[in-house]
Amino acid sequence: MAGAALVKPAPFDYRAPASVEEALPLLGDDSTILAGGQSLVPLLNLRLARPELVVDINGIAELDYVREEGGVLRIGAMTRQAALERSELVRRRWPLLGKAIRLVGHPQIRTRGTVGGSVAHADPAAELPVALTALGARFHLRSPGGTRAVDASEFFLGPLYTVREADELLEEIEVPEQPDGAGSGFAEHARTHGDFATAGAAAAVAPGGPAAIVLLGAGPRPVRASAAEEALAGGAEPREAAALSAQDVDDEHRRALCTELARRAIEEAMAGVPRA
Amino acid sequence: MRINIEINGDSYEGDVEPRTLLSDFIRHVAGMTGTKVGCEQGVCGACTVQLDGEPVRSCLMLAVQANGRALRTVEGLAGDGGLHPLQRAFHEAHALQCGFCTPGFLMSMEAFLRDHPDAGEEELREALAGNLCRCTGYLGIIEAVEQAAREMRGD
Numbered sequence: 001m002a003g004a005a006l007v008k009p010a011p012f013d014y015r016a017p018a019s020v021e022e023a024l025p026l027l028g029d030d031s032t033i034l035a036g037g038q039s040l041v042p043l044l045n046l047r048l049a050r051p052e053l054v055v056d057i058n059g060i061a062e063l064d065y066v067r068e069e070g071g072v073l074r075i076g077a078m079t080r081q082a083a084l085e086r087s088e089l090v091r092r093r094w095p096l097l098g099k100a101i102r103l104v105g106h107p108q109i110r111t112r113g114t115v116g117g118s119v120a121h122a123d124p125a126a127e128l129p130v131a132l133t134a135l136g137a138r139f140h141l142r143s144p145g146g147t148r149a150v151d152a153s154e155f156f157l158g159p160l161y162t163v164r165e166a167d168e169l170l171e172e173i174e175v176p177e178q179p180d181g182a183g184s185g186f187a188e189h190a191r192t193h194g195d196f197a198t199a200g201a202a203a204a205v206a207p208g209g210p211a212a213i214v215l216l217g218a219g220p221r222p223v224r225a226s227a228a229e230e231a232l233a234g235g236a237e238p239r240e241a242a243a244l245s246a247q248d249v250d251d252e253h254r255r256a257l258c259t260e261l262a263r264r265a266i267e268e269a270m271a272g273v274p275r276a
Numbered sequence: 277m278r279i280n281i282e283i284n285g286d287s288y289e290g291d292v293e294p295r296t297l298l299s300d301f302i303r304h305v306a307g308m309t310g311t312k313v314g315c316e317q318g319v320c321g322a323c324t325v326q327l328d329g330e331p332v333r334s335c336l337m338l339a340v341q342a343n344g345r346a347l348r349t350v351e352g353l354a355g356d357g358g359l360h361p362l363q364r365a366f367h368e369a370h371a372l373q374c375g376f377c378t379p380g381f382l383m384s385m386e387a388f389l390r391d392h393p394d395a396g397e398e399e400l401r402e403a404l405a406g407n408l409c410r411c412t413g414y415l416g417i418i419e420a421v422e423q424a425a426r427e428m429r430g431d
Binding site: 056 | 277293294295296297300304316317318321324327330331332333335336337338340341384388402403405406
């Protein structure tokens with residue numbers, strides 16, 4: 001077979017389990033989970049990742065769903081980003097996710113890229129972790145030893161680094177019901193469309209109640225802008241609240257971007273909230 | 277691993293290592309060199325093909341992942357009646373110079389126009405953002421896709 005030896009990645013063993021049950025025993029320090037592959041395969045091609053075993057979970061149909069249960073949104077980890085983007089349920093009830101997903105890569109990337117992959121990969125410039133943190137999402141993990149759920153605000157530790165252990169599989173993303181009349185906004189700055197963003201902000205604002213403002217690019221993981229959240233809940237104008245959002249960001253350029261993008265996200269969110 | 281992939285309606289079988297990329301299977305095992313390989317890290321879009329009708333980066337999939345699936349590449353675009361309207365529009369509107377990026381643009385835009393036949397220029401520019409062209413400056417490409425969209429709508 002001419003040319004069949006042409007390869008880019010370093011060699012690895014490959015398994016494609018058909019169920020979570022089959023996948024779990026394969027996970028560990030020497031294996032890597034292949035979800036949509038839109039971040040992992042570039043790392044394999046560049047040989048920055050050299051796993052001994054690649055566990056391809058694309059054949060696990062039970063992890064592919066978007067449904068509402070008792071007001072809560074449940075997203076299977078292998079749900080394609082394109083499926084989330086097309087979901088009428090998400091657009092109507094969790095519009096912040098709909099706004100963020102359109103900024104993830106390009107359509108060709110979202111065809112393959114998965115919601116769970118984006119969460120587990122934890123790129124500090126990724127949109128979904130930021131939006132999911134603002135929405136108060138919880139991530140459900142399973143290992144041979146059992147299951148646990150981790151709040152988004154505690155899941156991300158640093159660039160490409162989360163609390164997920166090597167033998168754990170991210171199964172589901174759970175997004176709580178948003179209050180009636182809540183508004184949301186997402187704004188980002190990328191040098192070219194579809195590129196990873198330099199900075200961004202997500203805002204979820206409930207009428208007369210708490211606000212969640214989370215920044216992208218303000219640190220090695222999604223950063224909650226607590227001072228801005230408190231100011232907004234206390235009646236501050238979007239511009240005043242935004243000015244408090246990125247005070248801890250050292251880099252002047254990023255601080256300016258985060259502040260401006262927070263203002264845009266907050267204003268977009270407030271525009272969706274009925275006036276008291 | 278022994279795999280079988282349908283490309284443009286024909287079946288291609290090959291023995292590949294798990295690490296063989298789909299783009300390399302298409303070019304080197306199936307021998308279809310219309311699909312181009314640029315950055316091999318998902319940025320340039322030159323290797324875009326359609327997997328079960330949806331555009332994907334073939335450099336970001338392993339060939340084994342496409343086992344038993346159906347692909348469409350640029351070779352499958354022209355029908356019995358000659359060039360696809362997109363191909364003809366690219367030719368007429370000077371939407372290519374060296375042509376290396378063209379197959380990726382065509383496979384992305386064919387799927388886009390199928391799903392968004394009435395797309396406006398803003399939407400179209402956004403859809404084009406996943407493919408890079410170093411020659412044309414994109415204006416010819418935008419014009420070509422608009423021309424093809426008009427023709428496919430029957431305007």
